[in-house]
Amino acid sequence: MSRKERDRMVQLGRVAKGELRLVNAAEILGISYRQCQRQWARYKESGAAGLVHRGRGKPSNRRTRGDLRDAILARYDELYPDFGPTLAAEKLHEDGMVIDHETLRRLLVATGRWKRRRKRSSHRSWRERRHHFGEMVQMDGSHHRWFEERGGESCLMGMTDDATNKKLARLDEEETTESAMRLLWKWIELYGIPLSVYVDKKSIFVVDEKSQERARDEGREALTQFGRSCKKLGIEIITANSPQAKGRIERAHGVYQDRFVKELRLRGIDTIEGATELLENGFVESLNKKFAVKPIEAADYHRSAEGYDLAAIFSIEEERTVSADWVVRFENRFFQLKPLNKRLRGNGKVTVSRRLDQSLHFYFRDQELAWKELPERPQPVARKKGAGRGSPPIMTNYIPPPDHPWRRFVINPGRT
Secondary structure (H helix, E strand, O other): OOHHHHHHHHHHHHHHHOOOOHHHHHHHHOOOHHHHHHHHHHHHHHHHHHHOOOOOOOOOOOOOOHHHHHHHHHHHHHHOOOOOHHHHHHHHHHOOOOOOHHHHHHHHHHOOOOOOOOOOOOOOOOOOOOOOEOOOEEEEEEEEOOOHHHOOOEEEEEEEEOOOOOEEEEEEOOOOHHHHHHHHHHHHHHOOEOOEEEEOOOOOOOOOHHHHHHHHHOOOOOOOHHHHHHHHHOOEEEEOOOHHHHHHHHHHHHHHHHHHHHHHHHHOOOOHHHHHHHHHHHHHHHHHHHHOOOOOOOOEOOEOOOOOOHHHHOEEEEEEEOOOOOEEEEOOEEEEEEOOOOOOOOOOEEEEEEEOOOOEEEEEOOEEEEEEEOOOOOOOOOOOOOOOOOOOOOOOOOOOOOOOHHHHOOOOOOOO
16 A cells, blocks of 8 residues: 555544544545545445555556557667667657657666666766856867777767757867867857857867966967967856866767767768768757756847958967068968068068968968968079179188288387
8 A cells, every 4th residue: 555545544444433523534634525435435345455546456558558569679679779768769759659768768677678877976066057148158079989880089079058058069080279169160150259168178278387387477378279269259268177077068978979879870870071960950959959958047148250250260370480582481381472561571470370271361460461372492592793782792812912011011020
């Protein structure tokens, strides 16, 4: 008997002994008087056994049919043997086999196909979500064998909004500056410029502490290429001291490593291009519909990207020295510059910008310079004597003539 049924047995027993009236028992049990009358009639007829629910021990009228249960288990063994009950139930629903994930879980446990592994970890203090969409976005890369035995290890770059759990991801060969820039660029196109980005201390995001101290001693700011792009956009970079500190993006990696790997397997995708297309065409959107939550505050903290040249901002910039004949050497290639005015002198500094589309651009004080690539390294031109006004004289060995005063000079040995 359940606890509720035992309580009814006790109170109706008191009624039988004359300790309570039936109306008082109904008030104590919290049921209506008519319901108490029905329970009292069963109690008088069958005793305590009459209070037990009559459906107990009988199969449910809503149970899954035996043939459907066998078909579900066969489909599970064929396509989804390592899927969890929730994801397997979603896939079976797509196949036309509707079953609740909890029903499937009990069925898999009963047949020995699923065993829950409890993960125990040390206690960590919980950090409250940010209140606004775009207030802080977490970014990180996950190295994994996304194609299982069909391909090698690659890196999934992911972003998760701290307030809403909205996600964005792209697959690349490595966790590089370019892949981080492309992902943030895509986020800005979709939602706008976030207020801050929460990252770890990898070298693509922030400069190491020794380089920062050296830069502070020299009175300058040490930034990575990604950090420079964020500074131009007004995005604050916040660094985490441990993976657990940015737990939302870490848990998102777990979701991808479970669901995305299996989706790639089902679709037979084994290339980075195909995986990226799947992410962009519905997979991430489906995750957002399932896992995104409403922010605590309705205000959106994203800023508009209107007026920003994102192609110029998301680029690799380096400083180079201009030679006296206005030639710049970059990546062992030589480029002839056309100066804008006299302010750009020979042996000055220009900024070389390589954009993500691999195009080159040269800037002097934020002004772009025209240029052309030289087929080979410029060779210095040998100057002849007297060639060109202001040319330096050519030094030769001087031989004095016979009547030169030096030759007529005689030393007087008697003179002191």
